[in-house]
Amino acid sequence: MKVLFVSAEVTPFSKAGGLADVAGSLPPALTPYVSSMQIITPLYSQIDLKQFGIIAAGVTGTIKLGDEILPYSLFKLENPLNDVQVWFIESDQFFGRMGIYTKPDGEGFEDNNLRYFFFQLVILDLLQQKHFNIDILHCNDHHSGLLPILVKAFDLTIRTIYTIHNFLYHGHFSKAELELLPKPIRNQLSPTQWGNFSALLEGLDHADFLTTVSPGYAHELIAGVDLDENSHKHIRAAQTKLTGIVNGIDTEYWNPEADSYTPFHFSINALEGKQQNKLELLKQSHLDDDLEAPLLGSISRLVENKGFPLIIELLDEFVAAGAKFIFLGSGDPLIADQLRQASQRHPGRIAFDDGFNEPLAHLIEAGSDIFLMPSRFEPCGLNQLYSLRYGTIPIVHKTGGLGDTVTNYQAGQGTGFVFQPYQLDPLREAIQRTLTVFQMKQEWSELMQRAMDQDFSWNRSALEYYRIYKT
Ligand code: GLC
Numbered sequence: 444m445k446v447l448f449v450s451a452e453v454t455p456f457s458k459a460g461g462l463a464d465v466a467g468s469l470p471p472a473l474t475p476y477v478s479s480m481q482i483i484t485p486l487y488s489q490i491d492l493k494q495f496g497i498i499a500a501g502v503t504g505t506i507k508l509g510d511e512i513l514p515y516s517l518f519k520l521e522n523p524l525n526d527v528q529v530w531f532i533e534s535d536q537f538f539g540r541m542g543i544y545t546k547p548d549g550e551g552f553e554d555n556n557l558r559y560f561f562f563q564l565v566i567l568d569l570l571q572q573k574h575f576n577i578d579i580l581h582c583n584d585h586h587s588g589l590l591p592i593l594v595k596a597f598d599l600t601i602r603t604i605y606t607i608h609n610f611l612y613h614g615h616f617s618k619a620e621l622e623l624l625p626k627p628i629r630n631q632l633s634p635t636q637w638g639n640f641s642a643l644l645e646g647l648d649h650a651d652f653l654t655t656v657s658p659g660y661a662h663e664l665i666a667g668v669d670l671d672e673n674s675h676k677h678i679r680a681a682q683t684k685l686t687g688i689v690n691g692i693d694t695e696y697w698n699p700e701a702d703s704y705t706p707f708h709f710s711i712n713a714l715e716g717k718q719q720n721k722l723e724l725l726k727q728s729h730l731d732d733d734l735e736a737p738l739l740g741s742i743s744r745l746v747e748n749k750g751f752p753l754i755i756e757l758l759d760e761f762v763a764a765g766a767k768f769i770f771l772g773s774g775d776p777l778i779a780d781q782l783r784q785a786s787q788r789h790p791g792r793i794a795f796d797d798g799f800n801e802p803l804a805h806l807i808e809a810g811s812d813i814f815l816m817p818s819r820f821e822p823c824g825l826n827q828l829y830s831l832r833y834g835t836i837p838i839v840h841k842t843g844g845l846g847d848t849v850t851n852y853q854a855g856q857g858t859g860f861v862f863q864p865y866q867l868d869p870l871r872e873a874i875q876r877t878l879t880v881f882q883m884k885q886e887w888s889e890l891m892q893r894a895m896d897q898d899f900s901w902n903r904s905a906l907e908y909y910r911i912y913k914t
Contacts, residue, residue: 444912445479445577446470449566451559451586452543453484453529454693456495458799459543460744461690461825462584462608465656468693469908471525472901476909481575485538485562486518486531496521497531502574506564508557509623513537515565517574532565549774556616559586559642560623567593570601577601579912585614588646589624595649596627604911605650607643609822610664610674611748614642636673644677652911653685656823657844661687669820688908689847690823691901697808697829699895704805709834711895714888717809717834724810727803728769728794737881738767739874740811740835742804742826745774745782750817750840753870758785761874762792769794769811771803808833813877819865821845828899831858834891838873840865848899852880858894 452459454467470480490497502517518531532538537558545551552558567590569575582590582605591603617639621629632640633648647653655661665682667675678685695701699717700710706723709716718734725732739761743749755778758768770782770793782795796803808814814830814837823844827837831849837859839845849859862873880886 444477444579446473446477446481446579446581446912447566447575447577448480448482448581448583449587449590450482450484450583451562453482456484456490456529456531457487457543461823464693464825465608465690466583468691468696468901469905470527472691472905473908473912474526476905477912479577480526481528481530481577483530483532483566483569485558486533487543488539489541490531492518500530502569504565504568504572506561506568508561508564513561515561517569532562534561534565537561549776556614556620557623559614560589560616560620563587563589563593564625566590567597570594570599571597579604581606582646582650584608585612585642585646588614588642588644589628590646591649591651592628592631592645593625596625596631602652603650604652604654605646607647607653607655607664607822610643610655610670613644615639616642636671641674644674647677647681651684652914653681654908654911655685655687657689657847658687659845659847660820660822660843661685663820663843686907686911688904689844689899690825690828691904692825692828692832692899694832694900697805697832699809699833702805702809704802705809707809709809711834711892714834714891720806720810721812722810724769724806725767727806728796729791730767730769730794731791736765736767737813737878738769738811739813739815739838740807741768741770741772741815742807743770743772743816745772745778747775747778748819750815750819750865750870751775751778751781753817753865753867754815755781755785756867757871757874758793759788760871761878762789764878766874766878767792768815769796769807771796771798771800771807773798808835811835812881813838816840816845817862817865817870817873818842818845824848827859831894831897832899834895836860836877836887836890836894838862838870838877840870848897852876852890854886855889856893857890858897 450466452463454463500517500519707716707719786793786795814835821843841863850857851861860873862869
């Protein structure tokens with residue numbers, strides 16, 4: 444069983460969101476089960492060839508996109524990582540610029556559709572040239588949504604599996620852009636109700652198997668929660684081939700006992716290091732350094748659906764109640780402004796770091812008491828899993844993967860605080876409950892231990908993917 448895993452971002456080479464973490468950690472977890480596992484991804488110009496030992500693979504070719512003939516070349520790891528070879532597609536025109544999907548100012552690149560058309564056509568070309576001899580192509584999100592139909596249209600005997608990480612991003616493209624794709628697929632694609640096309644829906648329609656990243660999210664998709672009518676129609680038609688498999692995490696990279704980014708290490712039986720990390724985090728973030736007050740952390744893209752409208756509304760009253768907050772993330776400039784203003788209103792009590800900062804992300808997981816993740820919807824979510832592992836108690840909205848991975852606290856049970864529906868009062872009440880339990884020292888340390896005792900390694904989920912591969 445030979446598998447090629449396709450992803451637009453892969454940790455540690457490139458990361459815009461959770462997809463990268465899954466692409467970096469699921470394939471290695473599958474190596475015990477398959478005979479060969481390889482990954483293919485773009486070579487973005489910010490990927491440092493020297494740092495990762497990436498070398499030219501001696502393979503080049505051209506792709507026809509409309510009237511243009513565009514060159515590509517292939518790079519690879521000099522030494523495969525955990526038995527997984529990673530291939531990188533180089534194209535000066537499409538990937539030789541800073542940024543994965545967006546410019547430094549946060550605007551998406553105008554030619555994103557063409558960039559990922561090109562990406563997929565290179566993969567098709569490599570498959571046709573028999574550069575890869577594989578049985579299964581594992582596609583992820585809309586950047587590889589056209590591959591299932593391309594593979595079929597060109598009569599390749601390869602099975603496809605398509606994983607939906609987030610139904611919000613369709614990769615919509617226009618009728619004019621459609622004309623750039625190979626002829627055999629052009630009249631096989633289905634227009635949406637707006638007359639354009641969706642790479643996500645094509646993946647859904649044409650893949651042999653579909654997965655999404657939690658059973659809860661699979662149920663929501665099937666029920667049509669938050670979906671437009673046309674998308675729901677496609678989901679219903681594909682429902683029998685859809686399975687929800689909760690994401691695992693890289694338990695070496697996110698390990699409180701050996702985290703290379705945190706100054707102090709701790710474990711379920713020796714929690715002192717967590718307090719020392721808290722002190723370090725408070726100092727680094729210019730927050731008042733009393734350890735008694737609860738510290739709530741947040742690491743998130745700054746977008747509406749991550750719950751910011753509710754959080755921002757509640758900041759003043761919980762600061763007045765004695766809590767401290769630290770936010771890390773970038774995105775919507777409006778949300779960034781509101782967080783910046785809140786931090787200026789409450790110096791020493793609210794800190795905001797606008798950007799992406801891996802060491803700080805680890806220190807927030809390690810040094811906060813509580814993790815705020817009230818997403819309106821969340822296909823899986825990874826930060827709540829990192830939080831549980833670091834004894835940082837998550838507050839989550841009962842949706843998608845959040846509802847599947849965090850159980851609500853009740854005396855002596857549960858691993859976090861879960862609220863619903865997605866409204867201000869239920870969130871306010873959840874934070875109040877959390878802060879009350881936080882004052883009960885013994886209860887709180889038992890709650891931390893239960894959280895840290897959870898197993899979210901890939902072991903179980905990798906086996907579920909393997910079963911699908913086998914089928
Ligand atoms: C997307 C989803 C997130 C999920 C991640 C990895 O970023 O929004 O919920 O955890 O993909 O599957």
